[in-house]
Amino acid sequence: MTASATEEIVTAGFVVIGDEILSGRTKDKNIGTLADFLTEIGIDLCEVRIVPDIEERIVEAVNALRPRYTYVFTSGGIGPTHDDITADAIARAFGVGIDFDPRAIAILEAFYPAGGMTDARKRMTRIPDGAELIENSVSKAPGFRIGNVHVMAGVPAIMQAMLEAIRPTLTTGPRLQSRALDADLPESRIATALREIQSAHPGVMIGSYPRSKDGRFSTQVVVRARDTALLDAAARDVETAIAAASAS
Amino acid sequence: MTASATEEIVTAGFVVIGDEILSGRTKDKNIGTLADFLTEIGIDLCEVRIVPDIEERIVEAVNALRPRYTYVFTSGGIGPTHDDITADAIARAFGVGIDFDPRAIAILEAFYPAGGMTDARKRMTRIPDGAELIENSVSKAPGFRIGNVHVMAGVPAIMQAMLEAIRPTLTTGPRLQSRALDADLPESRIATALREIQSAHPGVMIGSYPRSKDGRFSTQVVVRARDTALLDAAARDVETAIAAASAS
Structure with a gap:
């Protein structure tokens, strides 16, 4: 996918995934960051949903937004721990399989010292079938894009790095x-x-x-x-x- | 309505209304505030949606959340200007009428100097039929509750004052x-x-x-x-x- 500009209005929805935002423990910064980023490049952010770490709720939100907007972005839930269930939820939302991805494994094996690819780290290489990887210049474990959905990390510095990585691939419209x-x-x-x-x-x-x-x-x-x-x-x-x- | 505590889990959804959040111009503070407030009193915030100043979108979000959770809260869009459409949207969501409310008029007439009740200010007294008012100790123009939906202002200081006003009326569950x-x-x-x-x-x-x-x-x-x-x-x-x- 290469960048292009169109006279048509380009729209987006955002799904923020994480119990920690809903409990108040973490104060979200990603909504403001994504809103600024999209406004700057001529994409209208039209809706945001914050959902808990529950697979059904992630699937529901992503499937509600992806037919409605040009792009959907998600943040959160792609790390190595048991509560990181976003990749599986996205695979289910698209009705595709998910497995360890050789491209993602290669990236992490090159990054960690020899023998450093633990099971926990390997879990971050689970990518839905047919997805393209999104580069993570901060901590390497990639995000991914499938269809019009861009799946990014919840740590603000990593989400920002992933936005920069996908910026050249996004079709943009006339800037508001x-x-x-x-x-x-x-x-x-x-x-x-x-x-x-x-x-x-x-x-x-x-x-x-x-x-x-x-x-x-x-x-x-x-x-x-x-x-x-x-x-x-x-x-x-x-x-x-x-x-x-x-x-x- | 009086306060009570129950052993059952009490849940909530939150609808944030405002183009300014989606454009990035305003960085939302109300989500974190409401999340902290609800966690503290034993209500689980389960979902947040941020929607633009478009009546259909407000109606859709409120009607999606109110059958799903014990309570719904909204912030934004109840001021005196043309882009404040929340009260009308809520009336439509509930299928009830909306008119100038004598209780709200009395509050504002007591607050403003004689002759100060302009058409713009009077607009803030439009309340859906059957709603109860929510006190606004900051700037007087009230919020309201209809069914399980609490409609509050978007200005953070006013939303916080309204939360304090409704705190004694909320049923709470066992605190997480x-x-x-x-x-x-x-x-x-x-x-x-x-x-x-x-x-x-x-x-x-x-x-x-x-x-x-x-x-x-x-x-x-x-x-x-x-x-x-x-x-x-x-x-x-x-x-x-x-x-x-x-x-x-």
Whole structure:
């Protein structure tokens, strides 16, 4: 698969696998990382699901998202321990076999000292039939891609390395551009104006994000569009509305 | 609704609503907050979905989760602006009407100065028929509960205040207790032992969480159970296994 850009919108779903996120023990960082990565290259992240280390739940989430989006990404559950069940779940989701993969074995044998390929490490070479490997420049044990699903590690540094490895292979669409405009006002003071601006500019998306700091409310208005001229026109109207509300 | 504790396991799903999380502009903090809150009071968070500001997608996620879990929580989309569509989506998910709610109007009228109840602010009083209000001690505009679904604000400080408001109303189950054991080893070095310990202790859940820092790998093993004796026995075995692997 080689990289290409298209005028069509390219979409993605993300399945985060891990009891530790759902229990609160680990605070997820991968969602923000993937969201930034995809936005930057012109792929719209449309949905995220966080599921526990239960095979049925992983299968269900992956099979719900893969027909719906151009790409699906997963993080977590591909290490050497008994609770790493993602590779098996993905094989089941695709209805294919899974076995020790000679390419993955070769990578790990070259990495570990002689005799270092323990059963536990070998478990990380189990790859579903028909999958392509995703390089892991950090700790070598590879991820894999099968169909439109990219299976990556949950450790943030490794997931980031895997994203860099697959970046050249992804088809990307027209990038969604954005302008952020700050208003030192609670959003209720500009809500009516924003509604009118949104109606007048159907080609843009206007989001209003309230913030509270030390009991004081402010708002960030984010205007997004794939077309720069449409974006600039709407952003100007928002700026004017913020200035008018601030002065009143 | 009054609080109660049960011996049965109490479960929850969480729907995070907001384009800003999916675009990467805002890094979510509410998932970690809710996960910690629920774990602390003995409710298992079993699934999270992040969906965009699109009514159909909110309806779909809420209707998928509410028959599946004891409780559903949502965050985001209940402010005064045009992109705040959660209340309407929830009404549609339940097939009920939605209108300005006299209780919510009374709260906001008491809070704002005379004449301060603008159309935008009044929009925040739209509540689905049959819902109970959730108090917002930060900025007053209430959340609401309908059926087993709790609809809360996306601003972290407000969501936290709403969680405190509903805490006494939630039925809770036996709390999942945990012990975290640190191993200064890559997880492949203890994987075989952990698998055996997991097999020998079916009443506990053993999770293995690799970490990488400055190119060095370590592992945190987390043992979880509702029963303290089972927890302690498994944790002791894990400790012994870590010590043996470290010495070898």
